[in-house]
Amino acid sequence: MQQPQRYPLRLIVSGSVFAAILSWLVFAASGIATDSPPSFEQLSICVAVEPSAGVDVSSAQNTIASVAKGASAVLKTHYDETRGLHSATGGAQLPAFGGISVGTTCPHGFQGPRPGTKYGESVRAESVSTASPYNIKLFVLSDSSASSVMGKNGSVRMPYEFACDETSDVCAEVSTALYVRASTANDGAKLGEALSRAAGWAGRSPVGHPADEPSAPKRN
């Protein structure tokens, strides 16, 4: 009576183990690898203040880092809005807001826009293979620099660095620079809005130019 019970169990176990080993061996030998599932972590931000007369840079960076952390609620609100819109229009469910992490030191220190950025170029001239730490580099400009960089606006974003495919004619921004005035950097609500816009979570409108309309007629 015992043998018929042991037989199917042995067959199932041995067959499964054999099939699994064989399949994994073939898979490994094929050289095909699955992409690792993306790790959705916190949006990371670093702070760098433009050195200028009378400003304690280290102290200012600590202060603004605290303001940025306090702006997390504003960022979450905008992230949740875009996340909801994404799924409501047929997209996949995106991960929940993971919060933000804020560092008081940027990888290359304070970096002003380099000449030629009217062409829409990155802050860092050389392309990279991988992004430097921190998604958004928050650069706080002195009043004298702010007007020349952003006119009357409170902030402006730019690509911080591009990664380029060496075999192709395509590059992509892999980290972002956000330039703000000191008055924006010290206002949690304003800073939250600017960071949300830099992350692509807020502030978009159909066309960029004020009162812009497409030239008509468009087509027949």
Add this chain to the structure above:
Amino acid sequence: MKKLTSILAIVIGLTIAAVPWLGLPYQAADASHAHPQSDTQHIYGLHWSSPNHGLWDEDYCAQSYDYSVITTEALQAKLQTLIYNAGWDGIGSGNVDIWPTAYSCESYIPNDSDVEVRLSIISSTTSVCGFEVSCVKFAWPYYVNSQIKDYFQGVVWLKTFHVNPLSSDSATATINHEFGHVLGLLDGGGADCGISIMHQLDYCSPQPPYVLWPNQADKDSVVNNMMPAH
């Protein structure tokens, strides 16, 4: 009983054997262009459509930084003809819905405006593309926490040599090719050198026929590979 047990063992074995293969990315059977760019390198708006002219349409501006050779106005006129003739506009049941802006690119704050595609002519592209090529640079990422999902903007740099005169086949082919990058298609090459706007002379050996316009297979590739909601 034995037979049932054997079938059960086979089913379990096959299931376990299939496990490592399930994680492979799905490639649509009717995908015609085998080289879509990475999952992130296309403009976000192509996934959606807006009634009339809205947030999810693709607005483009034009600008010449080599004005003595080609004017901004001439480029604007060329793009109007090119995009709406047999180009990319309208594919995916209108998900790609391309509109010209009223003003040139210089009217908009670089990298901080909602112009999805910026096309500029410049005499030397080394400073912007790294080499003397026409190129596309994706800007303004849409971050999902710390990960980049898509881009809101494609910045197209057209080398004057490639598009002068604007009436040339080279100009038509170059602009349509770079716009294909904006929509997520990668250059061909190697074994993938069929007739495609993405398979231009420099990437294939033997060289394919010179292609001026995106064909139906190119458009299907954008629709099948890049547009599905994700």
